[in-house]
Amino acid sequence: MIIVIRKDAGPEKLAKLESWLKDRGVTPRVSVGEQRTIVGCIGDVSRIDEGMLSAMSDVVASVKRIQEPYKAVNRQFHSMDTIVEVPVKGGGPLKFGGGNFQVIAGPCSVEIEEQVVEIAKAVKAAGATLLRGGAFKPRTSPYAFQGLREEGLRLLSIAKEETGLPIVSEIMDPRELEFFDDVDILQIGARNMQNYELLKEVGAHSTKPVLLKRAFSGTIKELLMSAEYILASGNPNVILCERGIRTYETATRNTIDLTVVPLLHRKSHLPIVVDPSHATGVASLVPPLSMAATVIGADGLIVEVHNDPPHARCDGAQSLTPENFGEMMKGIRNVRPFACR
Secondary structure, three states: OEEEEOOOOOHHHHHHHHHHHHHOOOEEEEEEOOOOEEEEEEOOHHHOOHHHHHHOOOOEEEEEOOOOOOOOOEOOOOOOOOOEEEEEOOEEEEEEEOOEOEEEEEOOEOOOHHHHHHHHHHHHHHOOOEEEOEOOOOOOOOOOOOOOOHHHHHHHHHHHHHHOOOEEEEOOOHHHHHHHOOOOEEEEOHHHOOOHHHHHHHHHOOOOOEEEEOOOOOOHHHHHHHHHHHHHOOOOOEEEEEOOEOOOOOOOOOEOOOOHHHHHHHHEOOOEEEOHHHHHOOHHHHHHHHHHHHHOOOOEEEEEEOOOHHHOOOOHHHOEOHHHHHHHHHHHHHHHHHOOO
16 A cells, blocks of 8 residues: 655654554555655555545545555655665765666686686776675585685675775575675575575665575566565665576576566666676677666676686686676676666
8 A cells, every 4th residue: 555645744744644554553664755755554454444544634645555465665665766875995885776887797606815806806997896706606516616605705805805896795594694794785696586584684684785686487576575575674775686587498598588677667666787697608698688788777787707717616608708898898888878767
């Protein structure tokens, strides 16, 4: 349910309405926009009488029930784009959403200090604004490289200190949260999109931005419901990520669903980034799809870059070299003025 507030209603009347809703077991979420203020009702609204609300004509302009099960992430609740800010040491924050555009780049997995520092310096020089790197790695095979874990996070921190780039790394278990103090964005991977205990933990016990990746077979509704868990638990700083879905096609690792970008912008106020590396699994396809995602209105990209892809311990086939990444970034800058929104 959405309650549109009268323009001439003062803060005292709005506070009284919020108290009235809370007394009925509903959590009010107030969103102040340029044109109007709305109150989104979270919880069981079946007990709320629309007639009683409409009768509060000194504060309520109109009442509308919405059908979607996701409330907090719904654009009807929050008409303005959410802007997720990432602190940067010694400078202003990086911003996702609201016309801002960021590029996250780095290796699939952290291997050694020299590797991650060299890549961090290279992607920053090319224009990347954040460094990605896997320390805890969920792998299909139990025999594949699982990441350096805490040591990997320590090496990422060294690269952050040397370059100033904020870092993005994947968390897989609520018990790992204590190790991520120096990580700036918590990534929840495709395999954990519906790990609800993890979603609730990063929602309730962290205010850090969360990069939530769409599952291989996750629908758009399921992605938004997963984001709802995080927001409902108290953390509003969620960035959605399209990373390809599983279809009948085998020519690429996954099938990238670029329709999700404009569609999610219509359905939700949260920023959306695209991961063309995992979507295709083919390095040569990453630059054109990155430019396509940029033009179609994505709020950013997350791209895998390795200084020696043939010898990478994870996903070398989809990793760009620093030189290839630099060329791609030139193309991104050229097409950015034509981005749709």
